[in-house]
Amino acid sequence: MSDPVILAVDADPAGLAGIERELLDRYARHYDVVCTASAAEARDRLTQFRESGNDVAVVLAGKEVDDPSCSELLAEVRRLHPHAKRALLVGWGEWGFRETGDAILEAIEHGKIDHYVVRPVAPPDELFHHSISTFLLEWAEERRTAPYAIQVVGDSWSGRAAALRDVLERCAFPHAFCLADSDEGRRLLEGSSRGTELPVVILPDGTTLTNPSDVELTRATGSSVEPGEGEVDLLIVGAGPAGLSAGVYGASEGLRTLIVDTHGIGGQARSSSLIRNYLGFPRGVSGGVLARQAYEQAWVFGARFAFMQHVTGLRADADRLVATLSEGATVSARAVVLATGVAYRRLGIPALEALAGAGVFYGGSGSDVHRMSGQDVYVLGGANSAGQEALHLARYARRVTLVVRGTPGMSHYLVRQLAATPNVEIRLGTEIVGGGGDGWLTHLVLRDRASGAETSVAADGLYLSIGARPHTEWLPAEIARDNRGFVLTGADVPRDTWPLERDPLPLETSMPRVLAVGDARHGSVKRVASAVGAGSIAIQVVHRLLEADDASAPVDELVELRPA
Numbered sequence: 001m002s003d004p005v006i007l008a009v010d011a012d013p014a015g016l017a018g019i020e021r022e023l024l025d026r027y028a029r030h031y032d033v034v035c036t037a038s039a040a041e042a043r044d045r046l047t048q049f050r051e052s053g054n055d056v057a058v059v060l061a062g063k064e065v066d067d068p069s070c071s072e073l074l075a076e077v078r079r080l081h082p083h084a085k086r087a088l089l090v091g092w093g094e095w096g097f098r099e100t101g102d103a104i105l106e107a108i109e110h111g112k113i114d115h116y117v118v119r120p121v122a123p124p125d126e127l128f129h130h131s132i133s134t135f136l137l138e139w140a141e142e143r144r145t146a147p148y149a150i151q152v153v154g155d156s157w158s159g160r161a162a163a164l165r166d167v168l169e170r171c172a173f174p175h176a177f178c179l180a181d182s183d184e185g186r187r188l189l190e191g192s193s194r195g196t197e198l199p200v201v202i203l204p205d206g207t208t209l210t211n212p213s214d215v216e217l218t219r220a221t222g223s224s225v226e227p228g229e230g231e232v233d234l235l236i237v238g239a240g241p242a243g244l245s246a247g248v249y250g251a252s253e254g255l256r257t258l259i260v261d262t263h264g265i266g267g268q269a270r271s272s273s274l275i276r277n278y279l280g281f282p283r284g285v286s287g288g289v290l291a292r293q294a295y296e297q298a299w300v301f302g303a304r305f306a307f308m309q310h311v312t313g314l315r316a317d318a319d320r321l322v323a324t325l326s327e328g329a330t331v332s333a334r335a336v337v338l339a340t341g342v343a344y345r346r347l348g349i350p351a352l353e354a355l356a357g358a359g360v361f362y363g364g365s366g367s368d369v370h371r372m373s374g375q376d377v378y379v380l381g382g383a384n385s386a387g388q389e390a391l392h393l394a395r396y397a398r399r400v401t402l403v404v405r406g407t408p409g410m411s412h413y414l415v416r417q418l419a420a421t422p423n424v425e426i427r428l429g430t431e432i433v434g435g436g437g438d439g440w441l442t443h444l445v446l447r448d449r450a451s452g453a454e455t456s457v458a459a460d461g462l463y464l465s466i467g468a469r470p471h472t473e474w475l476p477a478e479i480a481r482d483n484r485g486f487v488l489t490g491a492d493v494p495r496d497t498w499p500l501e502r503d504p505l506p507l508e509t510s511m512p513r514v515l516a517v518g519d520a521r522h523g524s525v526k527r528v529a530s531a532v533g534a535g536s537i538a539i540q541v542v543h544r545l546l547e548a549d550d551a552s553a554p555v556d557e558l559v560e561l562r563p564a
């Protein structure tokens with residue numbers, strides 16, 4: 001198999017020579033570097049690469065993005081090599097000129113390019129290489145070509161093999177998957193001492209696990225399942241963005257911190273393919289990458305984790321809070337942060353529920369999106385997550401239809417981006433009332449809510465993003481919730497449920513020293529940044545509560561925070 005390709009096209013001969021020199025100097029050993037001044041030649045080469053099965057990793061286009069030949073080229077890249085990262089080459093400071101700046105923004109917003117790259121100036125130009133190597137890493141992660149220590153071999157992309165891959169992702173463990181009857185699968189299985197049962201997981205030291213349980217696999221990766229010592233300062237329930245943020249701040253500020261999660265890291269955010277509105281990531285960041293980095297950050301500050309453990313109960317015992325875990329252990333903490341997030345609503349149509357994982361998906365397409373290449377795909381939902389899912393799928397699918405029961409309630413930038421994406425159709429005032437398939441989704445039944453007319457449409461995939469239910473049913477009755485189950489905090493805590501003289505602090509629930517943050521909290525903004533912000537604020541509140549305890553002082557005297 002030939003090396004993957006980095007292709008640069010630039011009509012300016014001096015500019016092209018500089019780019020070619022930088023690319024060859026750094027990447028020629030592992031990539032085929034192709035540079036041309038002609039957009040037509042670039043298109044021909046892309047077609048050849050597609051026909052010969054060569055992967056294209058990065059395409060750099062040096063023309064003006066509103067030049068038709070450049071737009072056509074970038075559209076062709078998207079069609080022929082959907083995984084390739086596409087960037088516009090711009091000169092130093094050019095983005096500051098209004099016309100170029102607007103063209104770049106328009107191109108990013110309409111999905112014509114992934115980002116822009118500043119042309120190299122003098123060798124070695126590390127800024128240029130930082131952009132290129134970031135693209136290469138993103139491409140390698142999407143294509144699963146990065147080096148992986150754990151291999152999963154299964155007889156299907158779905159079922160138990162998919163569940164095991166999910167466990168590995170949630171433990172932040174890089175892995176690769178292949179089918180047992182592929183060349184790679186046969187090679188791996190020959191070398192392993194397995195029986196006939198699939199799936200198998202092959203560990204870095206060659207050990208083979210045959211269809212391990214989630215807990216066995218988690219332990220095998222070296223991640224901890226047991227909570228360790230039973231006493232901590234701070235227990236955080238949930239390792240989504242809110243819990244990870246509380247973990248980073250709690251551990252970095254000296255609290256003995258334990259984070260427990262039913263699965264592993266990332267929560268819902270892990271299913272987000274590209275978060276574009278999180279501070280500090282102008283190119284966007286996948287939820288998986290963000291979670292992995294936050295996990296590592298919390299860990300190096302000393303936070304400890306217990307995965308595959310559900311917190312099943314919580315009670316106050318004198319000055320301690322005692323939580324029970326699903327594997328039977330108890331943890332005693334001075335303060336607890338609830339960061340349990342939400343679960344999305346189910347569609348409730350039996351024929352479609354039966355196809356969950358077989359063409360019908362909850363919680364986003366994630367890294368499996370290439371399965372939808374060239375297919376007809378439907379996304380149901382009217383919020384930001386549905387809009388993002390539709391845009392992500394549109395890069396691969398032949399056609400994406402976004403079905404919205406009423407009118408969309410998503411960010412304006414997403415509405416504009418969807419409207420500008422040619423293979424996305426939006427059907428407002430429509431619901432899905434049926435569908436089916438033999439082992440895999442083949443069709444859906446749509447109903448126009450105004451006329452009641454029903455239409456059967458061919459569909460290869462349905463992605464559901466239809467509302468959320470908080471993970472709070474396990475909480476004791478003393479923790480007050482609203483009528484949808486979201487936890488009441490601070491000024492929202494009903495007076496008749498609050499046992500102390502002082503008022504509850506911001507984020508504090510009706511059980512003193514138990515705080516709630518993120519999506520599970522009543523009135524929360526359902527965004528990663530809000531969850532992360534609340535996680536950090538919670539630690540300030542925890543400090544005040546613990547300082548007040550230590551000093552036996554009235555907590556109000558020590559509290560600088562006031563409800564917003």
Ligand SMILES: Cc1cc2nc3c(=O)[nH]c(=O)nc-3n(C[C@H](O)[C@H](O)[C@H](O)COP(=O)(O)OP(=O)(O)OC[C@H]3O[C@@H](n4cnc5c(N)ncnc54)[C@H](O)[C@@H]3O)c2cc1C
Pocket residue numbers: 237238239240241242243260261262263264265266267268269270271272273274275276277309310311312339340341342363364384385388389471474517518519520525526527528529531
């Ligand atoms: C497909 C998709 C795309 C999205 N895109 C964006 C975006 O682009 N930008 C943006 O800002 N937001 C986006 N969001 C929303 C964002 O992901 C959420 O707002 C955020 O993840 C909420 O964080 P959280 O920590 O409160 O909860 P969650 O992420 O839901 O995490 C909660 C965690 O708690 C664990 N848990 C629950 N109960 C228990 C228990 N009893 N014991 C132990 N553990 C428990 C769960 O396993 C889970 O890991 C998206 C969401 C989805 C689904």
